[in-house]
Amino acid sequence: MTTLFISDLHLEESRPDITSAFLAFLDEKARGVEQLYILGDFFEAWIGDDERTPLQEQVAEALRTVSDAGTELFLMHGNRDFLIGEDYCNRIGATLLDDPTVVDVYGTPTLLMHGDSLCTADVEYQKFRANMRNPQWQQMILQRPLAERQQMARQLREISMAKNKDKEEFIMDVTPDEVVKAMEAYGVQRLIHGHTHRPAVHELEADGKPAKRIVLGDWGENVWWLEAEPGREPTLKKQPL
Numbered sequence: 001m002t003t004l005f006i007s008d009l010h011l012e013e014s015r016p017d018i019t020s021a022f023l024a025f026l027d028e029k030a031r032g033v034e035q036l037y038i039l040g041d042f043f044e045a046w047i048g049d050d051e052r053t054p055l056q057e058q059v060a061e062a063l064r065t066v067s068d069a070g071t072e073l074f075l076m077h078g079n080r081d082f083l084i085g086e087d088y089c090n091r092i093g094a095t096l097l098d099d100p101t102v103v104d105v106y107g108t109p110t111l112l113m114h115g116d117s118l119c120t121a122d123v124e125y126q127k128f129r130a131n132m133r134n135p136q137w138q139q140m141i142l143q144r145p146l147a148e149r150q151q152m153a154r155q156l157r158e159i160s161m162a163k164n165k166d167k168e169e170f171i172m173d174v175t176p177d178e179v180v181k182a183m184e185a186y187g188v189q190r191l192i193h194g195h196t197h198r199p200a201v202h203e204l205e206a207d208g209k210p211a212k213r214i215v216l217g218d219w220g221e222n223v224w225w226l227e228a229e230p231g232r233e234p235t236l237k238k239q240p241l
């Protein structure tokens with residue numbers, strides 16, 4: 001009985017090494033597990049389920065095989081792939097999860113988040129996020145012809161490349177008070193999230209009781225996953241790409 005959590009693969013055509021690491025992960029680690037949770041930034045970019053790229057098809061086929069074999073798949077949006085829709089989720093056999101969602105992990109209520117909403121110190125990003133997550137904005141974008149959205153995504157990437165002069169876009173860490181606030185609001189003692197690319201297990205206190213915040217790692221250099229089994233603390237695992 002095993003449940004796995006991954007996030008921040010940032011799958012994209014320019015990183016075939018991550019795609020093959022993911023396919024190997026599905027084959028070797030995820031085979032036969034009960035649940036696989038993908039907690040956001042699974043893809044580096046997503047401009048609508050109607051853009052059918054070879055990468056998306058290849059990944060969908062591999063995930064469909066895993067879900068058809070009996071593993072329950074769950075997908076959560078990240079700050080990159082928040083436009084993934086029900087259509088793609090149906091194609092891969094995954095359930096789309098709200099951010100945040102509380103799930104039961106072998107008897108322990110666990111709060112699942114992508115994590116970007118916890119980075120409240122990044123005021124500029126939170127403003128950007130509010131627009132991107134606004135259903136009206138999303139409808140407005142998704143109604144544009146695919147070619148136009150592809151052009152816009154290219155421009156946005158160029159802007160962020162120019163801004164960051166080919167270094168990684170800086171991702172602020174979570175605000176500690178925000179973490180406690182979220183865990184107390186949902187009455188949980190365990191939180192699992194990604195986004196910050198700072199994998200670790202943090203001990204803290206929520207509601208005057210010991211609590212844990214588990215941060216998943218991105219797949220830029222290593223394969224990271226969290227393994228949960230009944231009666232054991234979840235374990236963060238990593239191996240080279």
Ligand SMILES: O=C(CCCCNC(=O)Nc1ccc(S(=O)(=O)N2CCN(c3cc(Cl)cc(C(F)(F)F)c3)CC2)cc1)NO
Binds near residue numbers: 047079080122
């Ligand atoms: O975490 C931090 C910072 C972390 C980094 C935050 N940056 C970050 O996520 N950037 C980003 C994410 C997705 C893409 S995209 O290519 O997939 N794609 C672009 C066009 N999209 C769009 C959607 C909507 Cl609704 C509305 C528009 C509109 F109207 F603006 F054009 C465009 C859909 C998504 C491109 C860049 N700090 O703490």
